Amino acid sequence: MTAEEQKADGHMPLCAMPRPSASTPSVALDGPPVSPVARIRMYSPDEWEDFIREWATALDETYVQIKKLGGAGDKGADIAAFKTDQQFEGPWDCFQAKHYEKPLSFSVAAAEILKLFTSVVEGAYTLPDSYHFLAPRALSTPFNMMVSNPTTLRKNFLDRLVKGDKLVEGLHEATLDAVRTLAAATDFSMFKSVELLDALTTHRRTRWHAARFGTSLPARGDSETPPDDYTPDETRYLQQLLAVYAERWPDKITTLESVADVPRLRKHLQQQRVNFFRAESLKAYSAGAVPPGTFERLQDDIHSGVIDIAEADHPDGYARLGQVLAHVGSLDLNRHKLINYTDIDDRKGICHQLANDDRLTWVEEE
Incomplete structure (x- = not known):
């Protein structure tokens, strides 16, 4: 069969096939790098807590110890950063890890705030100096607005501390009264949110950043010169x-x-x-x-x-x-x-x- 007959019959010889376009994908097996933000969003909750503990070591505050406590029985303190050897009986900061597929809403956060105040009332620990929410997908816009207006956040939280509200379901009346009294007297500016990009900027100062995200190490400075006297x-x-x-x-x-x-x-x-x-x-x-x-x-x-x-x-x-x-x-x-x-x-x-x-x-x- 001639080339003309093959073409008429619906068959095209290989030599007549069109060349591949210039956009043909490479045969290389490596793809584009995964950004730290995307990598974090694929973390498990436990990995997210590990990241936060590492991040906390680079904060300007000096802590004597940082403990990862997330899990059953943590009493609302995923990461506790202690400022003195008194630990929970002295000044400390709380870092709450919330690794969800959606932005953190007030309804979810309110349960964590309630857990915090309940634990203080029950004597599990003292009220922390600050309480930080860290969520890879950030806070919902309404909740972020509340955190930025501490008085509004306190009012909205107190409004939920009433019998019949699902938030306080199963809470003993005496405990509820004590929580309401403590919350009313608390400055809600202690509740803060940490943006993911800000957390990553701080995490870059830690010894874990390059290994965790596959980045280059920081520049190495000059080596120390041996002193004249032996040490x-x-x-x-x-x-x-x-x-x-x-x-x-x-x-x-x-x-x-x-x-x-x-x-x-x-x-x-x-x-x-x-x-x-x-x-x-x-x-x-x-x-x-x-x-x-x-x-x-x-x-x-x-x-x-x-x-x-x-x-x-x-x-x-x-x-x-x-x-x-x-x-x-x-x-x-x-x-x-x-x-x-x-x-x-x-x-x-x-x-x-x-x-x-x-x-x-x-x-x-x-």
Whole structure:
């Protein structure tokens, strides 16, 4: 059949098929990134409480402890932030997590406010200094207006504290009277709402933000320069270095002070101190940039990567140290979030941290 006959018969040869349009989708499997707002809206209620607890650590207020209490028996306090060791018996702030598919309405919030006042009346805790509603889809417009007008919010709440209202159904009359008295005397400006974008801005200052949302880490500042005098935190790894020097040059090295008399060793010791302080600066940086345990896992992987070299046979401790410091730079540590902010000297410094904790030993003890 000719091409003309195929076309007349309703069949088109492949060579005559039109080219795909330029808008044909890519075969790449990755899609557009999920924004933090969209990611939060997919959270479970428990994940939302975790986020709020993290967020609270970056607030300007200084808290001695922040507890996640959400769940059965929390008495209306999902997250409690204590300002003193007196905890619930002293000043504190309450953060209420409401992860719903719709904006938070007054009818839902009123039940939480009632739970708060009832718990205070029953002696579960003192009235908090502030009570914050946090909802991924924000507050409904009418409720947001009430929160912005504390007197109106109090009036609307008191209007619900009457027999027959579903809000107070099952509440003992004496408790209802006590709640009504307490609410009437309370400044309702204590009730606040936190907008999601504002919460995210604050959360960026926490050590959990980059890990939670897959963003880049904050910039790392300059490392601390080793002071002229040795510090107590350097004691053990310096003892190990001294053992290395004294083993190879027993006629010249007896103390750390004597190292200064050998130019080659003086430079070597100074560089090891620079490396150690770089690693200490990385550790301090990690405390504000990544979740707890992240730096320690990097240390563990470096230890696992060099321990076979450290425990192999070497002519002496100086050779063992040199082989370990050379090998640590070749380790594949790309799974670690911190590695993009870590250089070779940081890795070498971590080896000295491990020696400081006696997890690495340069000179075999008899």
